[in-house]
Structures are given as structure tokens and as C-alpha cells.
Amino acid sequence: MDLAVSSPRGLGQEELNGELSPQAMIDIYRLMYMSRRIDDREILLKRQNKIFFQVSGAGHEALQVGAALALRSGYDWFLPYYRDRALCLALGISPTDMFLQAVGAATDPQSGGRQMPCHWSSKPLHIVSTSSSTATQMLHAIGCAEAGRYYSAHPEAAEKANGDYRQFAGVEFHGDEVVLACIGEGSTSEGEFWEALNTASNQKLPVIFLIEDNGYAISVPVEVNTPGGNISRLVANFPNFHFQEIDGTDAETCLRAFQNAARWCRAGNGPAFVHGHCIRPYSHSLSDDDKLYRSAAEREADAMRDPIHRMQMRLLRDKIVTTDQITELEHKWDQEVIEAADAALAAPLPQIDSISKHVYSEDLDITAPPFANENAAEAGSAPGKSKSSQGSAPKTMADLINACLHDEMRRDPRILIYGEDVADASREGVLGEAKGKGGVFKLTAGLQAEFGGERVFNSPLAEANIVGRAVGYAVRGMKPIVEIQFFDYIWPAMHQIRNELALMRWRSNGAWASPVVIRVPIGGYLTGGSIYHSQSGESIFTHIPGLRIAMPSNALDANGLLRTAIRSDDPVMFLEHKRLYRETYGRAPYPGPDFAIPFGKARTVRSGTDITLITYGAVVPRALQAAQLAERKHDISVEIIDLRTLNPYDWEAIAESVLKTSRVIVAHEDMMSWGYGAELAARIADELFEDLDAPVKRVAGMDTFVAYQPILEDVILPQPEKILQAIVDLKAW
Incomplete structure (x- = not known):
């Protein structure tokens, strides 16, 4: 035979x-x-x-x-x-x-x-x-x-x-x-x-x-x-x-x-x-x-x-x-x-210079996406801007996040949105009678009604399930946008985020990618949010190579950064501060369906000459209040830099400002020890030491948990008064 x-x-x-x-x-x-x-x-x-x-x-x-x-x-x-x-x-x-x-x-x-x-x-x-x-x-x-x-x-x-x-x-x-x-x-x-x-x-x-x-x-x-x-x-x-x-x-x-x-x-x-x-x-x-x-x-x-x-x-x-x-x-x-x-x-062994290859996408430069035109949009003439947006009333961060999701789902049929309670209504026939939920913060409201239950749906109450399924979608070319209902409950998904999502491209030597967007409401200042609805902790995720982190402080940035996140080819954690969803601060007109802000580009919220204050998220408006008081009461000129994205972050903007002011404060909501500001302070002291006239100062939350009682929460989290005191002390150093 x-x-x-x-x-x-x-x-x-x-x-x-x-x-x-x-x-x-x-x-x-x-x-x-x-x-x-x-x-x-x-x-x-x-x-x-x-x-x-x-x-x-x-x-x-x-x-x-x-x-x-x-x-x-x-x-x-x-x-x-x-x-x-x-x-x-x-x-x-x-x-x-x-x-x-x-x-x-x-x-x-x-x-x-x-x-x-x-x-x-x-x-x-x-x-x-x-x-x-x-x-x-x-x-x-x-x-x-x-x-x-x-x-x-x-x-x-x-x-x-x-x-x-x-x-x-x-x-x-x-x-x-x-x-x-x-x-x-x-x-x-x-x-x-x-x-x-x-x-x-x-x-x-x-x-x-x-x-x-x-x-x-x-x-x-x-x-x-x-x-x-x-x-x-x-x-x-x-x-x-x-x-x-x-x-x-x-x-x-x-x-x-x-x-x-x-x-x-x-x-x-x-x-x-x-x-x-x-x-x-x-x-x-x-x-x-x-x-x-x-x-x-x-x-x-x-x-x-x-x-x-x-x-x-x-x-x-x-x-x-x-x-x-x-x-x-x-x-x-x-x-x-x-x-x-x-x-x-x-067979030949790997070259040393291959180590950093495929940590992030090489096919899309996320720091300068070709569709971004922030300056034009802020001037009211964004390319692709719909006629209805011209002169439109200012919208909240929640409104413009919702608008971006609608725009992007119309543009790309591969986009799916799911998570806990994100659908308008899961049972058939309900939407004709009821308005629909659309998320606990209403940020996905109307999406299921427009795009149907195949593209917008509720997940089981299981965070690992949400992220793990998204990895499977993404490796097949889909574009899942998932929501973790509160940052405080993201931890069951940590295994999937750290060991799977962020590593997929690098461990496969570029063969596979997982361009998932994880939307996460985060932060305190809620008056009653307490321990399990007020957590920060962004530094834990900025420590993960392969994962991009955005954290906008206002409506326009939220819209533009989210669009960049969705169109990028990397996994992105999009942190949305709950206190800022409907704040008066930071409202903006709808900028049109093609407006995007590049990652890694900070925004100078306020120019100044005496002190550089680096911050992000909900601390931005509080830093602005402190800077205004410092100028009015103490004649101190504070320059405020809003990082907008935490990985990558805009080192060039930081270095340029420090060269001008020679004094730096890093302020963030999460606790002081082992926080995000520690990395920035260390790098500034290491690489910009000769430009400094004083030590780098940090303002942050206390090394504890956020309490339910408002009088305790106010002390635990950084307030304008605390930031102002740091400004005064640093100027006097």
C-alpha cells in the first residue's frame, strides 16, 4: 500500500x-x-x-x-x-x-x-x-x-x-x-x-x-x-x-x-x-x-x-x-x-531594536490623525461641519459624547455599543411606550432607537464579559465601544484589560489588534458618591503599555478625543468624569461629525508667567478658580495646562511652559501617593532640573477613600482653596 x-x-x-x-x-x-x-x-x-x-x-x-x-x-x-x-x-x-x-x-x-x-x-x-x-x-x-x-x-x-x-x-x-x-x-x-x-x-x-x-x-x-x-x-x-x-x-x-x-x-x-x-x-x-x-x-x-x-x-x-x-x-x-x-x-534571534515595535499601532499615528482639525473647529469652521451646527447652542459634555457616538455609528457599520444598561430598552415593543434608559447617565440615549438592538444592546452584569467579548469582536475587524458603568467596578475586567486587550498586538508581533474603546465614568465631587461611586485610579491603567488613556475636562474635548479614540487602531480607555457631564463649565456648540483632537496634545487653558499648573479632568475648573484668585488676590500669574490624554501625554507642552515659569505644580484628584502626578514630578525634576527655581509641588487627594458625608468628601478631594495655597507657597519658595 x-x-x-x-x-x-x-x-x-x-x-x-x-x-x-x-x-x-x-x-x-x-x-x-x-x-x-x-x-x-x-x-x-x-x-x-x-x-x-x-x-x-x-x-x-x-x-x-x-x-x-x-x-x-x-x-x-x-x-x-x-x-x-x-x-x-x-x-x-x-x-x-x-x-x-x-x-x-x-x-x-x-x-x-x-x-x-x-x-x-x-x-x-x-x-x-x-x-x-x-x-x-x-x-x-x-x-x-x-x-x-x-x-x-x-x-x-x-x-x-x-x-x-x-x-x-x-x-x-x-x-x-x-x-x-x-x-x-x-x-x-x-x-x-x-x-x-x-x-x-x-x-x-x-x-x-x-x-x-x-x-x-x-x-x-x-x-x-x-x-x-x-x-x-x-x-x-x-x-x-x-x-x-x-x-x-x-x-x-x-x-x-x-x-x-x-x-x-x-x-x-x-x-x-x-x-x-x-x-x-x-x-x-x-x-x-x-x-x-x-x-x-x-x-x-x-x-x-x-x-x-x-x-x-x-x-x-x-x-x-x-x-x-x-x-x-x-x-x-x-x-x-x-x-x-x-x-x-x-534561525536568527530578535534584534534589540524590535522590543518596542507593535506596543502601539504603527499604521495610524495617533498623535496626528489626518482627520483632526481642532483649531478650525474651535474657530467655528470645522471641515465637514453640518449646517445645523453653525451657531448652535452650547452643549454639555454628556450631549457631545452622545452626539459623537451617533455620528460615528452612522459613519461605520462595524461599530457596536454595549454594556450594562446602555440600551434604551431590551424588550421588544417597549420603546413605543417608554422613552428608554440609554445608560445610567443617559449618554447612550437614543442609540438603540436609531441603530437597533443588533448594534446597541445590554450585556450581562459582568465586567470581564464586557471587555473579553470586545477582544473577540476586535480581532475580527469589528469596532466595539463598551461601557463600564462605574470606574469603581472595573476591577473584574482588569485581567482582560491588562493581559489580553493591551497585549494582543505586541504578543502576536503585530498580527492581531484589539482596537476597543472602553468608556468609563470616573471620579468624585458628587456629594454622596461615597466609596464605591467616587474612585479615581487612572495611574493604574497608565502603567499598562499598549493602552491609550484619554480624560477630557470639557464638552468639546470630550467630543474630539472620543472621535479620535474610535477611529484609532489601539485600545483606548476613555475616562469621563461624572461631575463634568452636565456642568456649566466647558459647554460648547456641536462641532460637526468630523471634528477630532489628536492624542498627546495638551491644551493651555490659561496663560501665565509665574507658575505652571499641570492637571486634567475635574481638577481643571478647580485649578482655574484657584488661578483666578491667585492673580486677583496675590498678583501671581498661573499657566494651566490641561493634559487631556494621559497616555500619551504632551511632554513638549510641559517642558515649554516650565522653561517659561520655572515653577511647577501637578494637581490631580486621585490620592497623592503613587499617583499620576508622581511620574510627571519625577520626570520634570530629572529632565528639567536646570530650568526650575523651586521643587516640583503636588496637590492631590488624601491617601484614603472618598467618604459619603459631604463635609468629609470636601476635605478628602482637592478643592480650589487647597490649590490656591499651593500656588502661594510655591511662589514664596
Whole structure:
């Protein structure tokens, strides 16, 4: 017989749907065997100190190959985790590419030497970049499936994405595509897993959840991690699901299970849940030793179920190959693995100057977007300005944020808006009778009424769900604008923001991007906002590379900066101070649908000669009051710089002002210690020391929490009187 094998991507669907031919069985065995041998070669290289980490997929091969061959590489979408070597091999990632990542080579197509081995990524194969975080990819899978459904119903949105020069590849949608989300059984205890099941079930999304259950989460056995020791029993009551629990060491059983799951999903019935019981014959990683927590008898029992051994015995038992033939094949495949490893070891290593590449977008200069024309707009002649805006009455920050959202949704059909309570009304027929909610602060009012429930909708009360799904939308070319209802409750989403959203471009070496806008009401000065509705904390997020931060102080800036955020190709956190939403201060006429303000360009709110006062957000009007009092009562001229964006910030404007005044105050609402002002003060002292006539002074909130009682809140947060005292003291220094 001919012992040639098919390509690594596997077999024709028609061959797999019927009885497996001898050739098909050989091809399946090849993928499983090579996956194991790549693991073994990596283990050898690690012991020789030629690579730096190793985590294996041993024992999972049958389960993963079955999943890959039942689906379509480059057609369906895949959210794997770090054990999914055999899956990715079967989808088309080559052995050489796997070793390039293990080596950390510059030519590693998955991350350019930035990620550990087995952190998969391939845009052509639709394998979305994987992180080390467990369960986060479950929510990306949800957004990915939602994006596919949206494109199927709205081809104009896909056309827009395909024509967007900032995208690295076209947007594919087919109408019956499936998303595969893989997770180890131990990670099913993470909240993101349950949030993903919730949304997939509720929306009947075509997502296959693959649970790879090898009985352990590192050293924690399944019965300790999971009540009853079986995740299938816990999830059995989720509606709209196809459930199947299988022996994950039998390749054909696995293939048939995933074919059933794919048929269920492609037919529009809802999601599927395939729970495969496999083994882990090796330790969790080479940093682990399972002999420390597993008995010899248990390890021997697993060895008897080894999927490689079982598949080999089947080939021999069914007389598909002889002993000599299988030995010949295995020798040939061993040589392929050795050659792939040798090629990777000879590959060039990354250059030092590549470190900062892809932290932010290189395709859109966010500091000078071509559509920005702030000065023209402020003069009342913004390009593209509608006739109705000429001489229009001043609007609040809330009004102009809402106007910007309306404008941008009309411009780009890829834009979706969702979050908690952002819709006008979720139930059909209500809007004819009721006005609609449109957010707790009414900033999304009227959007659902104009654009429909497909584009503006309510999310579950789950912040990680909101941001994680947005990552999945964004990697497929959509433009999600999500709202976290209060900054105080953003923390469940921190994992998604720090480890996924901000890192997607850098860790994939520029292959993937997540241009999500996260709108977040922030801050105090509310008279009764108390601890959980008054928090600041912007410095925590400015510490995250890859994430842009804007924080406007007035209506016009809010409109222009939000438009820049939406049109940029980076993730942006857009901080909206609640106290400023409807303040008299900072109102402005509607500037038109093309008005934008570049990031990283501060605004001089007030010119002065004696002191530079650098601030942002709700402290801007308070600083202005203090500066006016300082001039009137003390003849001190204060220049106020409103940063407007905190990452990037306008260092040139700061340096120019300090050169003029030689005295600096940095003022912000958040607490003094470890606040945003500390970084500015340190850099000014470091780089502008010779221009200073006095130490850099900071004014900020107290190192405590915001109290409910107004007389306490007034003392905790910086007030004009406190800023004035700092001005007087610094001038006298």
C-alpha cells in the first residue's frame, strides 16, 4: 500500500464523514505521533539549555486531532490554550514554526520571540493569539462568534473592514462558521468560563467548548477543583447546548464527537460542549514534577490509556500497517521533527531594536490623525461641519459624547455599543411606550432607537464579559465601544484589560489588534458618591503599555478625543468624569461629525508667567478658580495646562511652559501617593532640573477613600482653596 501521508492540515471532509480509510487512519496517527515527538524534542532541548521553557500536550493528542479534523482551518475560528499542540499541528502550524517559538527566534511567526512555546497564533489559519492566562480566551471566543454572526447579517460591515487600510488581512465570514474554544478542566473554575457559557447559551452562538480533562490542574486533582469531580454534571442544565462526554484517548471517538458538535452549531441550534477525558503522561511542565503528588499506580494506569499507544495498536490490529511499516513511518516522522528543530536552532534571534515595535499601532499615528482639525473647529469652521451646527447652542459634555457616538455609528457599520444598561430598552415593543434608559447617565440615549438592538444592546452584569467579548469582536475587524458603568467596578475586567486587550498586538508581533474603546465614568465631587461611586485610579491603567488613556475636562474635548479614540487602531480607555457631564463649565456648540483632537496634545487653558499648573479632568475648573484668585488676590500669574490624554501625554507642552515659569505644580484628584502626578514630578525634576527655581509641588487627594458625608468628601478631594495655597507657597519658595 501507499504509505504517503496527507498534508498537516488533515483530510478531506468527505473522507472523514464516512468510514475512515486506512490512509485516513495513518494520517491521524501521523499528526498524533509528530505532536508527541515535538514535545519530546523540546524536552531534550530544554535539558540542553537550548530553549527556556517547555509545556507539553502529551496525552491530549487524540482529542485535539479529532477536533481539528472535524472543523475547517482558515474557515472556522480557533481559541486554543497552551496544551493544544496537536490541534494546531493539524490545523497547519508547522513543526518548524513550533520550534521557532521554543527557541524565541526572530522568524517565529506566532510571536517573534515574545511568547513562551505553545502560545499559538496564526491569522491565515484563524488561530487567535493565545496567552498564558487561563479561561480568558473563552470570552474572546464569544465575541468572535458574535462578530461572525454580525458580518453574515451585515455584509456592508465586512466590506468596511476589508477596505480598512489598518487591518492586516481581510475579514472572512461564511454564515455557518464555528468557533472552537479550548480549556483545561482545571480552568473551568474561572469566572470567565461561566460567563462565556452564559452568553453562548443565551444567544445560541456557534461555539464548541472543548474541555480537555486530564484529571489535574498542575497538582490539584479534579475532585478538589470541581464539585463532584465532573464538569459535565455541573453545566448540564444550560439551555440550547449539545453535550457530549467522551473518551478523549480514542481518536475516532473524538473525531465523531466533534463532527456531531459542528453539525449542531452550523445548523444554528446553539453551542456545543465536548468533555474529553484524556491523560497527562508528563508533568504539567518541565518546571513541575508530578511524582511529588501522584502515585506510581496512577501514573501506570494512565500509561495504559496513552492515545499514541492505542492508535498504534489499532493500526497493527486492523492490519492497516505491519510492524516493519509502522517502524519505517515513525523513523521518517522522527527525522522530520529533528530537521525542524535543527532549522529553528539555526534561525536568527530578535534584534534589540524590535522590543518596542507593535506596543502601539504603527499604521495610524495617533498623535496626528489626518482627520483632526481642532483649531478650525474651535474657530467655528470645522471641515465637514453640518449646517445645523453653525451657531448652535452650547452643549454639555454628556450631549457631545452622545452626539459623537451617533455620528460615528452612522459613519461605520462595524461599530457596536454595549454594556450594562446602555440600551434604551431590551424588550421588544417597549420603546413605543417608554422613552428608554440609554445608560445610567443617559449618554447612550437614543442609540438603540436609531441603530437597533443588533448594534446597541445590554450585556450581562459582568465586567470581564464586557471587555473579553470586545477582544473577540476586535480581532475580527469589528469596532466595539463598551461601557463600564462605574470606574469603581472595573476591577473584574482588569485581567482582560491588562493581559489580553493591551497585549494582543505586541504578543502576536503585530498580527492581531484589539482596537476597543472602553468608556468609563470616573471620579468624585458628587456629594454622596461615597466609596464605591467616587474612585479615581487612572495611574493604574497608565502603567499598562499598549493602552491609550484619554480624560477630557470639557464638552468639546470630550467630543474630539472620543472621535479620535474610535477611529484609532489601539485600545483606548476613555475616562469621563461624572461631575463634568452636565456642568456649566466647558459647554460648547456641536462641532460637526468630523471634528477630532489628536492624542498627546495638551491644551493651555490659561496663560501665565509665574507658575505652571499641570492637571486634567475635574481638577481643571478647580485649578482655574484657584488661578483666578491667585492673580486677583496675590498678583501671581498661573499657566494651566490641561493634559487631556494621559497616555500619551504632551511632554513638549510641559517642558515649554516650565522653561517659561520655572515653577511647577501637578494637581490631580486621585490620592497623592503613587499617583499620576508622581511620574510627571519625577520626570520634570530629572529632565528639567536646570530650568526650575523651586521643587516640583503636588496637590492631590488624601491617601484614603472618598467618604459619603459631604463635609468629609470636601476635605478628602482637592478643592480650589487647597490649590490656591499651593500656588502661594510655591511662589514664596
